[in-house]
Amino acid sequence: MLSNRVKSVKPSPTLSMDSKAKEMKAAGVDVISFGVGEPDFDTPDNIKAAAIKAINEGFTKYTPVPGIPALREAIANKLKKDNGVEYKPEEIIVSCGAKHSLYVAAQALYEKGDEVIIPAPYWVSYPDQVILNDATPVIVETSENDSFMIDPAELEKHVTKNTKALILNYPSNPTGLSYDRKTLEAIAELAVKHDFLVVSDEIYEKLVYDGAEHICFASLGDEVKKRTLVINGISKSHAMTGWRIGYTAGSTDIIKSMSKVQGQSTSNPTSISQAAAIEALNGPQEFIGTMLVEFDKRRLYLVDELNGMEGVSCLKPSGAFYAFPNIKGLLGKTYNGKEINNSSELAEYLLEVAHIALVPGSAFGAEGFIRMSYANSMENIREGVSRMKKALGL
Numbered sequence: 001m002l003s004n005r006v007k008s009v010k011p012s013p014t015l016s017m018d019s020k021a022k023e024m025k026a027a028g029v030d031v032i033s034f035g036v037g038e039p040d041f042d043t044p045d046n047i048k049a050a051a052i053k054a055i056n057e058g059f060t061k062y063t064p065v066p067g068i069p070a071l072r073e074a075i076a077n078k079l080k081k082d083n084g085v086e087y088k089p090e091e092i093i094v095s096c097g098a099k100h101s102l103y104v105a106a107q108a109l110y111e112k113g114d115e116v117i118i119p120a121p122y123w124v125s126y127p128d129q130v131i132l133n134d135a136t137p138v139i140v141e142t143s144e145n146d147s148f149m150i151d152p153a154e155l156e157k158h159v160t161k162n163t164k165a166l167i168l169n170y171p172s173n174p175t176g177l178s179y180d181r182k183t184l185e186a187i188a189e190l191a192v193k194h195d196f197l198v199v200s201d202e203i204y205e206k207l208v209y210d211g212a213e214h215i216c217f218a219s220l221g222d223e224v225k226k227r228t229l230v231i232n233g234i235s236k237s238h239a240m241t242g243w244r245i246g247y248t249a250g251s252t253d254i255i256k257s258m259s260k261v262q263g264q265s266t267s268n269p270t271s272i273s274q275a276a277a278i279e280a281l282n283g284p285q286e287f288i289g290t291m292l293v294e295f296d297k298r299r300l301y302l303v304d305e306l307n308g309m310e311g312v313s314c315l316k317p318s319g320a321f322y323a324f325p326n327i328k329g330l331l332g333k334t335y336n337g338k339e340i341n342n343s344s345e346l347a348e349y350l351l352e353v354a355h356i357a358l359v360p361g362s363a364f365g366a367e368g369f370i371r372m373s374y375a376n377s378m379e380n381i382r383e384g385v386s387r388m389k390k391a392l393g394l
C-alpha cells in the first residue's frame, strides 16, 4: 500500500532518540539530555508581545503564500546588513521552518536522475529529503583533520553531469565547526565551473564563538550568488523553534517555483509567527549576545571535559551548540559486562546505564563519533559529564 518513496526513508534519528529519552523521563527516570537540537532559552518577550498583538488585532487569516511583504523586506534588509548580499523581496520565500524551506527547495529542484552531493557528517534530513524527491544523495566523506570541511578536490571527483546541487551547512550540525573563506571560495569556483547549485544552510549563522566571522555563500560573487540558495531562519538565533519560520533567498525563478509548491501544500506559514518574525529581525538583538555568552561557557567546559576523558578527543566547535567528539578509543571494550562496538551501542549504553541521552555519529553518516548538544543548563551538563565518566569507568 505504501509508496516505495516513503519506504526508502527513515524516521529522523535525532527525533527518535529524543522521544526515547522523553519516554524514560515520563516513566520517572531522571534523564539528562545531550540530544536536544534547540536552544534551552525562552523566546524573548518583545517577540512574544508582537505575536500577541497580531492575535488581538485579528491578524489571523491567510497571508500571501511566500510570506507578507513586510517580513520579506525585513529578511532582505537582514541579508544586506549582516551578509552583504542584495535580494529583492520577490527573491525571498518564507516557509514553515528552515527544514520546510529545504524541503520545498528539494521539491522544486530535484528529480529522478539528479545527484545531490552531501558532505558527511551531515544533518540527518538532507539525504532523506533528496530521496523523498526521487533524486540520489551522493555522500562525500570529510576528515576531522580538515575540521570536517569538504576537500574541494574530493568534491570535484564526485561531480558528474547529473550533479544538481551541493548541500552545505556551516556552522554545522552535528560538528559545530564552520568553513574558512579559502575553502568556501574553492567550492564556489567549482559550482561556477561545473554549473551546480549550492544550497547553503546557514541557520547557525548567529551562533559563532571567539569573534568568528560568518561568510554567507552568496556573498562570494555574482556568478556564485546566481547558483546559491541561502537557507536561514530564526529558530536557532531567537530561540523560536516552535514558531516554524524559515526562509530561502535565491533567484526569482527558483523562488517562484518554490512558491508554487508551497501554495499546493502548506500555503503561507502562520500569520502570527510571521508578525513575531518581523519583530525578531527588526527588534533589538541583544538577546543573541546574552544567549551566546551562556553557550560559550558550556562549550568550553564540555569540550575540556571530553578531551580529559581517555579514549575521547574533541575538536573545539566554533559555532552552533554541539560538540562532536571522536569516541573511537572507547570502542571494542567492555563496560559493566557490556561490549561496545559502535557509536549507536555507546549511545544506548549511556542512556540505559548513565541515563544520559546523546545521538550516535552513525545518524549523521560518521561512525566513531557522538553528538552532544550543550543546549542544556550548566548544572545538567556537569551532572551528565560526571555520569558519563562513571559509566565508562573513568
Ligand SMILES: *Cc1c(COP(=O)(O)O)cnc(C)c1O
Pocket: 037, 096, 097, 098, 099, 100, 123, 169, 172, 173, 201, 203, 233, 234, 235, 236, 241, 244, 245, 246
Ligand atoms: C535546526 C536545523 C534546521 C531547521 O530549523 P527549523 O527552522 O526549526 O526548521 C535546519 N538545518 C539545520 C542544520 C538545523 O540544525
